Every structure is written in C-alpha cells, then in structure tokens.
Amino acid sequence: xxxxxxKPASKAAALPALELRKVNKWxxxxxxxxxxxxxxxxxxxxxxxGENGAGKSTIMSIVYGFYSADSGEVLVxxxxxxxxxxxxxxxxxxxxxxxxxxxxxNFTVLExxxxxxxxxxxxxxxxxxxxxxxxxxxxxxxxxxxPDSVVEDLPVGIQQRxxxxxxxxxxxxxxxxxxxxxxxxxxxxxxxxRILRQLREQGKTIIIITHKLGEVMALTDxxxxxRRGEMVAHRQTAETSKEELAELMVGRKxxxxxxxxxxxxxxxxxxxxxxxxxxxxxxxxxxxxSLDVRAGEIVGIAGVSGNGQSELLQxxxxxxxxxxxxxxxxGEDIAGDPAKLNARALRKAGVGHVPExxxxxxxxxxxxxxxxxxxxxxxxxxxxxxxxxxxxAIIAETQRYIEKYDVRPxxxxxxxxxxxGGNQQKLVLAREIENDPDLLLIGQPTxxxxxxxxxxxxxxxxxxxxAGKAILVVSTELDEVMSLSDRIVVMFDGHVVGExxxxxxxERILGLMMAGIDPKKNQAA
Amino acid sequence: MDNLNxxxxxxxxxxxxxxxxxxxxxxxxxxxxxxxxxxxxxxxMLGGAFLAASVAYLTGSPWLGLLAAIGFSIAIxxxxxxxxxTLNGDQVVTGVAINIMIAGFGPTFAFSWFNLGGRxxxxxxxxxxxxxxxxxxxxxxxxxxxxxxYDGLISGHNILVxxxxxxxxxxxxxxxxxxxxxxxxxxxxxxxxxxxxGISVRGMRYQALVINGVLCGIAGAYLxxxxxxxxxxxxSAGKGYLALAALIFGKWKPGPTLAACLLFAFADAVQVRxxxxxxxFIGMVPSSFVQMIPYVLTVLVLAGFVGKSVGPKAAxxxxxxxx
Numbered sequence: 001x002x003x004x005x006x007k008p009a010s011k012a013a014a015l016p017a018l019e020l021r022k023v024n025k026w027x028x029x030x031x032x033x034x035x036x037x038x039x040x041x042x043x044x045x046x047x048x049x050g051e052n053g054a055g056k057s058t059i060m061s062i063v064y065g066f067y068s069a070d071s072g073e074v075l076v077x078x079x080x081x082x083x084x085x086x087x088x089x090x091x092x093x094x095x096x097x098x099x100x101x102x103x104x105x106n107f108t109v110l111e112x113x114x115x116x117x118x119x120x121x122x123x124x125x126x127x128x129x130x131x132x133x134x135x136x137x138x139x140x141x142x143x144x145x146x147p148d149s150v151v152e153d154l155p156v157g158i159q160q161r162x163x164x165x166x167x168x169x170x171x172x173x174x175x176x177x178x179x180x181x182x183x184x185x186x187x188x189x190x191x192x193x194r195i196l197r198q199l200r201e202q203g204k205t206i207i208i209i210t211h212k213l214g215e216v217m218a219l220t221d222x223x224x225x226x227r228r229g230e231m232v233a234h235r236q237t238a239e240t241s242k243e244e245l246a247e248l249m250v251g252r253k254x255x256x257x258x259x260x261x262x263x264x265x266x267x268x269x270x271x272x273x274x275x276x277x278x279x280x281x282x283x284x285x286x287x288x289x290s291l292d293v294r295a296g297e298i299v300g301i302a303g304v305s306g307n308g309q310s311e312l313l314q315x316x317x318x319x320x321x322x323x324x325x326x327x328x329x330x331g332e333d334i335a336g337d338p339a340k341l342n343a344r345a346l347r348k349a350g351v352g353h354v355p356e357x358x359x360x361x362x363x364x365x366x367x368x369x370x371x372x373x374x375x376x377x378x379x380x381x382x383x384x385x386x387x388x389x390x391x392x393a394i395i396a397e398t399q400r401y402i403e404k405y406d407v408r409p410x411x412x413x414x415x416x417x418x419x420x421g422g423n424q425q426k427l428v429l430a431r432e433i434e435n436d437p438d439l440l441l442i443g444q445p446t447x448x449x450x451x452x453x454x455x456x457x458x459x460x461x462x463x464x465x466x467a468g469k470a471i472l473v474v475s476t477e478l479d480e481v482m483s484l485s486d487r488i489v490v491m492f493d494g495h496v497v498g499e500x501x502x503x504x505x506x507e508r509i510l511g512l513m514m515a516g517i518d519p520k521k522n523q524a525a
Numbered sequence: 526m527d528n529l530n531x532x533x534x535x536x537x538x539x540x541x542x543x544x545x546x547x548x549x550x551x552x553x554x555x556x557x558x559x560x561x562x563x564x565x566x567x568x569x570m571l572g573g574a575f576l577a578a579s580v581a582y583l584t585g586s587p588w589l590g591l592l593a594a595i596g597f598s599i600a601i602x603x604x605x606x607x608x609x610x611t612l613n614g615d616q617v618v619t620g621v622a623i624n625i626m627i628a629g630f631g632p633t634f635a636f637s638w639f640n641l642g643g644r645x646x647x648x649x650x651x652x653x654x655x656x657x658x659x660x661x662x663x664x665x666x667x668x669x670x671x672x673x674x675y676d677g678l679i680s681g682h683n684i685l686v687x688x689x690x691x692x693x694x695x696x697x698x699x700x701x702x703x704x705x706x707x708x709x710x711x712x713x714x715x716x717x718x719x720x721x722x723g724i725s726v727r728g729m730r731y732q733a734l735v736i737n738g739v740l741c742g743i744a745g746a747y748l749x750x751x752x753x754x755x756x757x758x759x760x761s762a763g764k765g766y767l768a769l770a771a772l773i774f775g776k777w778k779p780g781p782t783l784a785a786c787l788l789f790a791f792a793d794a795v796q797v798r799x800x801x802x803x804x805x806f807i808g809m810v811p812s813s814f815v816q817m818i819p820y821v822l823t824v825l826v827l828a829g830f831v832g833k834s835v836g837p838k839a840a841x842x843x844x845x846x847x848x
Contacts, residue, residue, distance in 0.1 A: 066846075087723030102718040104711045105838070115711050116722025118704040126704075 015078035017042035017174050017205040018063065018094070023072030025058055032058045034229045036072070040174070040222075045196060045206040047216040047237070050226030051249055051450035052420050056209045059226070060176050064096045065089040076174075095167025099179040101159055105152040109145050109162050110134070113169050130169065137168055141198050157188030164195065174205040181215055182448075185304050186478075186511070193219050211249075211451065213242045213256075214479070225249055250452040258458040261466070263486040266295035268331075269439050269470035270316070275325030275335070277311045285311035287494035288325070293439065298461065298471040300485030300502070302478060304514050308494035309474045310356055313443050316472070317353040318342040319361075329439070347376050352432035354425075356443030356474065362428040363416045370398040370412040373431050401430035406456065422449040429457060439470045446480060458484055478510055492516040529670065533677035535794050540682065541752060542797075543790030544689040545570065545744040545761075549768035550775070550782050551696050552740035556602075558700070558777060559733030560713040560726075560839040564620025565605055566741060567765025568627035573598040573745020575631035578645040578756035579638065581652045587750045590652075591685075594746040599738030601627070606734045610727050613843035624765070632758045645749070645756040654683040654751040685747040692740065697779040709733055713837030716844040726844045763820075770823045776834050788826075792819040 016039040025033040033055045040046045050056045062069045065083040073080055076092045083089050089096070103112050110130055119126035134147050145154075145161050154162070160180065167175055177196075181189045196206050196219065210216060216223050217237060225233045225248040233248045246254040270293040277286035286308045293299045301309050314320040316327065318341045327335040329349065334340040343353070355361035363372035374383055374394055383394050398412035405426040407419070416424060425446070432440060445461065446454045461484060465471055475481050481488055488505050490497045490513035498518040500509070512519050549566045556563040573594035581590030601623060608614040632643030639645055662680035665672040700706040712719045712729040720726050748764075749756045767789050775782030796818045803809050 085723060086721045090723065096721070098721070102715065102721045104714045104718050106714060107711065111707060111711075112718075115707060115718065116724050118707060121704055123702055123704060123707060 014042050016040055019075040021073040023069045025062060025069055031229050036231050038224055040205060040207055042205050043200060043203050044221040045200055045219055047220035047223040048209045049211060049216055049249060052422055054226040055229040056226050057178060060209055090170050093173040095170060095172025095175050097163040097177045101163050103151050103159060103162060108148050108150055110147040112151055112162055113166050117170055133169060137165060143195060156183050176207045178209045213245050217242060227251055246451050254451055255455050257483045258462060260462045263297040265297040268292050268294050271328040273326040276323040277315045277320055278323045285494055289496050291489050293470045293472050295470050296465060296468045297486045298465050298473060298484055300481035300488045301474045301491055302481040302488055302510055303491040305476045307491050309491050313441055313474050317441050318346045350438040352437030352440040354428050354432050354442040358424055358428050363424060365417040367416050368413050369416055369427060370395045372416040373398040373401055373427055377435055405430045422453045425449050441472050443474045445473060478507060490514055529673055533673055535798055537678045538794040539787060539791045542793045543787050544686045545747050545764050546768045546771055546786040546790055547689045547783060548740045548744035549765055550772045550786050551692050552737040553769055553772045554777055554782060555733045556737040557840045558709050558713045558837055559730045560716060560837060561609055561730055562616040562841040564617050565623035566768055567761050568624035569598045569601050569741035570745045570765050571631060571761040572601055572627040573742040574749040574760055575756045577746035578749035581648055581750045582646055585652055587652060587654045590750050591746040595739050595742030598742030599735055602734040602738030606731050610730045616841050643758045648754045653754055654685055656681050656683050683751045685743060685751045693779050693783045713839055716839050767823060770827055773834050774826055777836055789819055792822045
C-alpha cells in the first residue's frame, strides 16, 4: 500500500522510451507530418489514433526507418538517434509489427524468425540458438508457437504472434503495432491483448496504431490523437472517453451510434428458404439458410468472418450459384433461373449490391472514379449516346455523387486507386444507393472507413430504410450490426444460429450465438 | 552384354547432353529463387559459347576460354540485373531481348574476326577440354556390369561434366544450409520481409545473377569447347528454354530439377540413337519426327504431368518499396 504513491513518481522520472520532437515529413506538396511531438513512457501501452490519412502510419514509419524525416529529432531513452533504415531502428531497440505481415509464407516459424539475424554463414548453429531462445520467449510471455510449423498453415492470429516473436528475438524493447486487430477474430484480439499486457508487465513498451476506439479504451494507458498530419491531443486513457476521442479525431462532434426511429416494415421483399451454397472446392458454405427481409427494415447478419455470410451474399447477388433452396424476390423464386439470378438481371430488377471487397469487386482500381461510378449501370440510356459512352453525362453524374457523399478528392477524373478506402466505399455506395434499388445487399459497409464517414454511411442507410427500402447488411463488426439493424440474424458454420430483434441483442448474447450457441434454445431445454 | 553396352552408351550420351541443361537450369534456379525470371538463359549460354571458342582458339587454352565465357556471361547477367532489378523493367521482355541480341552478336563478331561465315574455326587438341579417364577405368573395363558401367558411364567425360554434377548437391547445400540460401529463398517469396529484416533486396538479386552468369558461362564453354569443337551459329538450339522447362518441372528444387534435365537429355539421347534406324512395326520414321521427341516430351510433361508447379511467389515482379 505504501509503495503505491511512489509508482507514478518513478514513472514520471523515467526518460521516455521514445520521444519525437518537432518531426516534419513532406510527400511532395502534402505535409504528412507537421511538428509532431510525442513522448512514450517506458513500460506502458500507448495508443496512437487518427483517421485514415491522419499521418499515424507515416510517423511510425519514420521511427522504424522506412522513411526519413525532413526535420525534427527522434530520441530513444533520452538519447538522440539517427534512424535511416529498419536495421538502425532494431539497433535502437525498436521493433515493428506491420499491418500486412512481413513473413515468408512457405518458411517455417524458425526460418522467419532468424531471417536477417542468422548469426553466421551456416544456418545450423543459428537455428539451434533461435530454437532455444523461442522456448524462453514462449515461457516468459506465453507466446506459444511451434517453431517448425510452416507459416502459411497457421491461422492469422498465430502469424501475428510470429511477427511479435521476430521483433522480440531481435531484442526489441519498444514494439510498434500497426492496426494489429484488423484481420483478427474477436477471440484472437483477446489473446493479442493478453500477450501485449504481459509484455508490458515484463517492462516492454508498446505503441499501437489504430482507429478502433473500443480497443484504445480497453488496452492503452495513454493515447495520442492525430488529425490531418498534426498531433492534436494527448490523454490518459482513464481520463478520456470514446466520445471525446472521436471528436478529437474528426474535429467535430460525432455520433458513434446513429439515432433512428422504430422500423415500419411493409411487404416481404426477399425471402430465402432452405438455401445451400457449395463453393469451388466442393465445400458447403451456406447450409439450409432461411430468412426474410421486408420493405422498410434493415436486417443485419452477424458472425465471425468465414462462417458463410460472404457466400450467402454472393449467392443473393448472383455471383455464386446456389446448390438448392429458394430465393424469392418480390414473391418470385429466382434461385433456379440463371437468367434472373445474375448480377446484371438483378440490378435491372432493382437489387443493389455493395460487395464486401470493394477493391476487387466494387470498383476497378485503374479506372477513373467516373468510370467506376457507373459500373453495372453503364448501359443505362443516360450514360450512352448511340454506341458511344456519354462522357460528359457520366462525369456530371459522378460529380453529383461526389458532392452528395462528400467524396475526397473531389475530381471525377482521378483514378479510383487514388482515393482512400473510405472514399472508395462512398463511391460504391453512392452508385448503388442513387440508382434507387428496392433491395440493397451490402457487405461490410464500413470496413476500413473513418469514423466520420461511418456516421454518414449509417445515416444514409437509415434514410433509405425510412424511404421504404429493404436492406440486408452483412458485417463482422458487432457494433455496426447492433446499431444499424432492426433484426439481427447470426450465422455460424453456414447455419443460421438464431434471429432476434435488435432491441434484445447485446454483445454477450450475440457473442454466444456467434460461437454457435443459441441462448434462447438453451433456456427452453 | 550387348544390351548393357547399348544402355550404357545411351546413358553416357544422356549425361553429356544433360550437362548444359543442368548448368543452365541451376543458373535459372538461383536467379528465379531470388525473384528474377530468366528467359535469357539461352542467350547467356550462347554468348558464353562464342567467347569460349574464340578465346580458346586465339590463346590455345580452353581454360582461358572458360574464363572469358564466364566473364561475358556475368556481364550479360549484370545487364539483365540493371534493366530488371535497378530499373524495375519487365524481366521476361529483358530476357527475350538478351536472347535476340546474342543470337546476332556471336555470328557478327565471328564473321569479322575469323571470316568463316559466322562461326569460329574448328578447335583441335589442346584447345578443347579433354575427356578424363578416371583411375582404374582401364583396369576394371573387363569386369562384367560394374566395369562396363564404370568405364562407359562414369569415367571418360570432360571436366565440365563432373562440374555440372557437382553443382547440384552444392546448390542444395547453399540453398538450404546457409545464410545466403535462406535469404535467397526469402527474397523470391516475399522481398518486403527481406527488406524489413535489414537486407538489401537488390543486393541479393545481383548476387544471384552473378551465380547465374557463372553457371551459364560454364554451360556455354561446354557447348563450344568440350562437347563441340568450335562455335556455330545458334548452337544452343533451344537448350536454354529446355532448361527453363526442366526448372519448372523440377519445382525450383535442385534434385528434382536435375532429374528433369536428365529426362529431357535421355529423350534427346534416344532420339539421336534411333535416327535412321527402322523401328519394329513402324518401319522407317522420318528423322524430323524423331528429332521432335524431346520437345514433344517437354510440352507433354509441362502440360500434363507437372500439375500445380508453383514457383517463387515474387518471381517476375520488380521490388518497389511500398509506402
């Protein structure tokens, strides 16, 4: 008890594990980092948050030696250091876990760990040393990984663990993790957090770059907020809130949960009965799924990614062929009729589709924004003049989308790939919503999208609902499903586990259902 | 006994025909494992053959010829590297350009130096690599089976044949047991992993291309100063492409690649043996058809039997540091 008051004092006295002073970085005319100041205390978990393009990855890439700063100082444990390559960063005790893992897929864990620090011309000795060291790290931090597994056979969560091990094996005291939870299941996220807390207990310093506020609140000790290339605030996590952080990130008040009135469901627009979908490998992905969506309501499909939701969406949008079962659209069974169940015919019949993977299926990255903005609707008379496309009309229409959906940059003649993820998503949404569908199928509406844009997208969807449209949303973000949907359907292993009104859903119940357990059924039994 | 002699003759011929394939395929293996697709094996080998024959003729030493071939071949590899590694050019196009350039280069210089219509003068005696009789080969010659095999198949090749067969296990060792090999395999699979580990991606690729040049140079010298006796226009006759096919068939691994090279060489040896010989039930087959055998086999093997042969993931893609 008596030692408690001493603890913060000793922490305050310690030199920062990492300190940045007035760091600037330009990319051409773009001032990506403006006078960044940052002090990360040793033995803490420090969050850096900001919207896409706020400069958080840039500043960390400077620390890791991927870029060099145009001006400013980097200090490690109080000593100024010059970092011009990842090697320098490692020498200064800084390790990085990249968002896209830097692992050689067909190598074993051991081979990946020693790459670059083999310790000699011949491998045998270094391999033996690394094996012993991995065992020690495993004991100390609870980082269990079998050293002889081939990386591509490991689940994503374990691959990430290999990345952490790589950094620790190289002697990192400060670990930077860039968007570490983007590809993880909720269980893997819990496991990662456990490991990170344990690393902190052992005196390591953790910096985590993220845009997920829930994770910042759950994990970090301190948090720094970036906006448009500047560091706008530093906070003790215990003394702030999601709402305050969101406001700091966006620069204005943000509704984390969009207000919506009760639904006013009308006629059934989509009814699925006993639907089965078998993929190219012969695996049954969707198993006897039945559900319906009515006009004027939003039905959300929740589930851990890979439990059949994607295939269900692809079958409904005419991309995958269902093996059996009925799909009734406005009362007519179209499941067995390829002339009706295909992407083109469905669009004509008033079914909009926002695919889960916008970069592969939503737009063509090398097309102009204006060209991407009419994909699938390119044969409408409005966009054509005889056998030629009406370029002016297309650009004018895209300009209208851009203004209405606040897409940035604002030029319809930029390449699609020059837009950020969130703005690409807004383009796809604008295309599908503005063509006024009766049924909108939408996968991962806000994956990788900034907080401010999420609010906007959610309000648009609710407006659509209130205009009497039927909307089916597939999302792996529980928060999103809960805040958008009127009814929630949970899928697990291709089956529908259960369905419940959004008003009765909470994270605990949905979490159980996502693991395949229906609490209602258990009560009854 | 006669049958055994026949078999030994064909196998010995397989070994001789397989040597340039093995050297080229292993050259390709190093380059492609580092992430540089090498369509230019044919040209590098042909260039080596021309330099080897010219220098051997002018100096009288096949060894100086070999050195010149290696040097020239490395120079071409560096040109390849400059275009595709430093300037991030297209690897396939660069390789093909090398082949076309060298196909004209040899005969042009041969014409101006020797005035013999695009070939070098015939090499004789000490200007070529001689066949080596291994110890005891003559003594054991008459021992049944073992003696025949030892004398007829294992002994009696020139030094470069033995070099080629030694290169395969050596490459395996380098690839799987050394630091260089680990980095080489990594850089062809995921160069950005190598980059963040603090290793130069370009450095690795250039090193691989140097090895590639050395091996192609040896292959070229073998063609003109060991197997043959002088440089002739287009004497590589597609062997560089066959080697590439063998590399794919061998899934970019030294042992299986050796086996694939020997299979193609065996088909070639059989082809040579049955040309002009009437076949049972079929009778005389026009020699053009017989000469097709190795190539038809290549097509069949690559189309039908390889199945999924997945090469190094990053092969063919220039490494550009991402933001």
